[in-house]
Amino acid sequence: MHRIIVLIALLATAEVPAADYKVGDKLPARPAAAHAGFREVSWDDLLPKGWDPMQPLKDLRLDKLKDSDPRAIEALEKLRQMWNAAPINTEMNGARIRIAGFMVPLEWKKTEIREFLLVPYFGACIHVPPPPANQIIHVLADQPFKSRDGMDAVWVNGTLETVNSRTDMGDSGYRLKARLVEEYKAPKG
């Protein structure tokens, strides 16, 4: 009889509710650590070194400008263009990485997802403007991931590829062949 009670207790605890995220939430960063040969990286590592879309704004001295100054408008336009044509960090090609992010489902099979986009903040593309091309990873998973509602926070282990095609529209980007996709659990401590 005890076994049955234990079994039922196990079944009852099997579904632990995951944390709820709000739009724009990011996952807390954690110091780099190796997981079975996959190096943990942050989203900032995907930006090429020295690329700073905020540069046009930083060069401005807002206190010296008049209202509706054309230079301010121009700087904002430049920032938007830099953001749109975000370059990727080619040094990351072939890197075996582990990265945490939010899922944007592409292909469903019942409740399972095998192909999705990984983005750094929650609610991308639905509620808030999408991230630039160098902050989107197109993930193709070996094993399907069982999703609650398609907006899960996950860890992904895999080999990163940089896809470089030269069209005018942020066509270049990251693709990740994922060996493992697992539910995100907040780091302890």
Added chain:
Amino acid sequence: MKYLIALAARSAWNRRATLSLVVVSIALSVTLLLGVERLRNDVRESFAQSVSGTDLVVGARGSPLQLMLYTVFHMGEATNNMDWSSVRKLTAHPAVDWVIPLSLGDSHHGYPVLATDQAYFDHFRYGDRQTLRLAQGRRFSAIFDAVLGAEVAEHLGYRLGERITLAHGSGELKLNEHADKPFTVVGILARTGTPVDRTVHIGLAAMEAIHLDWQGGAPIPGMSIPEQYVSRFDLTPKNVTGVLLGLKSRAAVFAMQRYVGNFRDEPLMAVLPGVALAQLWQLLSVGEQALLAVSALVVAVGLAGLVAVVLAGLSERRRELAILRSVGAGPRHVLALLTLEGLALTLTGSALGLILLTGLTLGLAPWLESRYGLYIHAGNLSAEEIKLLAWVIGVGCLASLLPGLRAYRLSLAVGLTPRV
């Protein structure tokens, strides 16, 4: 132990009338619980199956879910159309690989009519990136050619060469028939298990042609352009309901979505099918949870009935249990006897419930498929269903302990000293 089982079985057979009712109530509750779970799963499957490999669904601005439901599942209605010039601009966009225009609105015997072009046969994917396949005949090429989905052809008994007329709007009434311009069935698609099966496919030019004398939104009295002269008119589509987009790179989907959202000529919207499905799941999950909760309660009621019947049986079996004790059965034997009985009843009920479920799904599946386009499978239990079943049996087993424990305490004391 063997004797115990034999004893329990014989004792139960003695009370078969009441116990069989208990078994039936457990069976029904199990059928309900597993039926709800299966329906829930298979509805998801049906939706998820229907679209694959499409990066964006583009249409007039409105509710993303509504656009998705209408263009892909042919449910509900469109808020507005998009202009053909916008379709041409999207086609010319460098990031776009292919475009499938979709124009809906007419029907044939309640089946939706979809006007599209050859790109539909080339690029449309369903399930696990499967392409559409013609079971018979060919694609549409002349203006009044139609390609049928498998379900349409089978249900209405159409063969190649059949002449069919389409009706304006949806519904099965023959009020607004385009009777003067019949179509010829030139192809029948292989079964896909998606809304494609329930669709009549025609070319975009045909859609324009049958509406030539409908310029004012209704047939203009006295105006009739004969079939053979329709090509004297401009048959390029003026507008479509929506388009399915395939991109060269899936990662560019957000950039493209923004491009469509900021489209200058008219308010448009681009939806990621995967995201729209996720929204649909969220919407459905409320109802699903409620249904599951209700069926779980029904199972609880069934099991409570089991406990009540076995408990009530205790008093009428006082003698039986006392005799067992007096010939040497220990209290734990009595406990085991009653728990075994409860467990056996639960198991029989569950088994019967499974048989009933299979029978029901087998019986109802064709009707659900032709009527609602839902594909419910009979047979194999899914992992979730097995988990639910394990729950029912586990709880049934626990519940059977109750009368067992009561008999354990009372069997000797009460049984041998009957108060008459």
